[in-house]
Amino acid sequence: MSTRQLKLGFILHGVGPGWGDWRHADADPTASTNIDFYLRQAKLAEQGKFDFLFVADSVHITEKSSPHYLNRFEPLTILSALATATTHIGLVGTLTVSYSEPYTVARQFASLDHISRGRAGWNVVTSWLSGSAENYGKPSHPPHEVRYRIAAEHLQTVQGLWDSWEDDALVRNKASGEFLDPSKLHTLHHQGEFFSVRGPLNISRSPQGQPVIFQAGASEDGRNFSARHAEAFFTEGSTFESSQTYYADIKKRAATFGRPAQRLAVLPALRAIVGRTAEDAERLYSEAVALIRIEDALVALARSFNEHDLGQYPLDGPFPDIAHFGSESNRSASERIVRTAREENLTLRQTALRYASPRREFVGTGVQVADAIQRWFDGGAADGFILFESLPFQLDAFIAEVVPVLQQRGLFRQEYEHSTLRGNLGLEVPENRYTAARRQVA
Numbered sequence: 001m002s003t004r005q006l007k008l009g010f011i012l013h014g015v016g017p018g019w020g021d022w023r024h025a026d027a028d029p030t031a032s033t034n035i036d037f038y039l040r041q042a043k044l045a046e047q048g049k050f051d052f053l054f055v056a057d058s059v060h061i062t063e064k065s066s067p068h069y070l071n072r073f074e075p076l077t078i079l080s081a082l083a084t085a086t087t088h089i090g091l092v093g094t095l096t097v098s099y100s101e102p103y104t105v106a107r108q109f110a111s112l113d114h115i116s117r118g119r120a121g122w123n124v125v126t127s128w129l130s131g132s133a134e135n136y137g138k139p140s141h142p143p144h145e146v147r148y149r150i151a152a153e154h155l156q157t158v159q160g161l162w163d164s165w166e167d168d169a170l171v172r173n174k175a176s177g178e179f180l181d182p183s184k185l186h187t188l189h190h191q192g193e194f195f196s197v198r199g200p201l202n203i204s205r206s207p208q209g210q211p212v213i214f215q216a217g218a219s220e221d222g223r224n225f226s227a228r229h230a231e232a233f234f235t236e237g238s239t240f241e242s243s244q245t246y247y248a249d250i251k252k253r254a255a256t257f258g259r260p261a262q263r264l265a266v267l268p269a270l271r272a273i274v275g276r277t278a279e280d281a282e283r284l285y286s287e288a289v290a291l292i293r294i295e296d297a298l299v300a301l302a303r304s305f306n307e308h309d310l311g312q313y314p315l316d317g318p319f320p321d322i323a324h325f326g327s328e329s330n331r332s333a334s335e336r337i338v339r340t341a342r343e344e345n346l347t348l349r350q351t352a353l354r355y356a357s358p359r360r361e362f363v364g365t366g367v368q369v370a371d372a373i374q375r376w377f378d379g380g381a382a383d384g385f386i387l388f389e390s391l392p393f394q395l396d397a398f399i400a401e402v403v404p405v406l407q408q409r410g411l412f413r414q415e416y417e418h419s420t421l422r423g424n425l426g427l428e429v430p431e432n433r434y435t436a437a438r439r440q441v442a
Contacts (some may be wrong), residue, residue: 007384019290048399052090083116090421092121111386118207118420164200227253237268243381270385297352366401
């Protein structure tokens with residue numbers, strides 16, 4: 001029996017991440033804005049004892065964007081609805097620091113944290129599609145390095161606002177009429193390079209103290225930001241070896257910043273395909289691959305290159321010289337794609353289809369997929385995974401076939417250990433900074 005436990009998240013991705021999933025005969029083409037679909041998936045993931053649900057987001061689309069990106073729920077709205085239909089599973093949403101104000105963000109996530117009784121998490125993103133600027137009246141999209149400076153100040157401001165109230169500030173004494181101990185309500189008075197916020201926040205701390213911080217930075221700036229601030233890391237996880245390298249690097253950086261690296265979870269993306277038999281899994285894999293049109297694969301690939309039009313290049317020619325389109329967009333992903341294409345001499349078609357297809361390592365029976373998961377977990381490549389549904393009802397199959405195997409091996413919980421997301425992820429409740437300062441003085 002393992003003392004270290006897998007962490008599992010599930011991404012609520014509606015009609016799918018953009019590789020033709022919605023065209024499957026059993027797929028619901030309205031799923032991205034269908035509350036009943038989200039409710040079913042959320043309740044099912046909670047039955048499977050997943051740590052959290054995750055809703056991704058972006059704030060820019062074009063007519064070429066994938067179906068889910070074109071028409072979907074705003075994360076905090078749908079997560080607030082799901083909070084009332086679940087009791088234990090975490091609720092993690094993406095929100096951009098480049099196009100939001102810290103005071104509003106602090107209120108929104110603190111509200112979700114209270115509604116869910118301590119199950120909120122924030123995936124902090126900087127937004128890498130340049131078209132986002134025009135939706136917010138900005139003259140231009142901030143450069144990559146500037147976006148991470150914004151992110152650091154924004155997050156620190158939000159966390160400062162979350163500490164406005166000490167945990168025992170609300171007295172609520174009906175006899176004396178004392179509702180608040182004013183000595184335990186604090187004004188932030190933040191003045192920085194990008195933000196000016198007085199405070200205090202008009203909502204107190206939740207049972208988990210502060211929402212859990214998630215991040216997916218993989219560039220040099222992104223890794224340093226993640227290692228310094230995040231409590232869980234989303235990664236692309238294209239190969240076992242690259243994931244091992246990222247895992248070792250991000251843990252080392254976190255330790256350098258004086259953080260408890262062993263408690264911070266590295267969570268690669270997982271598009272598992274689970275069948276009752278190996279033959280059944282292969283059939284399902286063929287179904288998934290058959291849904292991928294090259295046009296869709298090119299659009300999905302282009303997102304890492306600021307939605308540059310890849311249709312203008314020969315499909316079966318060498319991978320085009322487009323690295324510069326990604327340098328101020330999704331830098332880490334674009335660099336990885338270009339490097340792989342160059343090293344393996346891939347054509348544009350081969351590159352697009354590779355990144356659109358599920359990894360073969362996680363295709364098989366419940367035992368086979370559990371074996372692959374355990375290999376990554378034991379091999380220093382992952383602390384858990386964020387599961388994408390490759391085909392309709394694959395979440396059902398994963399919970400029915402894979403989860404019991406992981407539980408039998410002592411790698412995954414039988415029941416939720418705690419009522420908060422922090423508790424289930426093995427994270428400590430952060431002490432209020434003002435309470436800590438008072439204690440140190442005493």
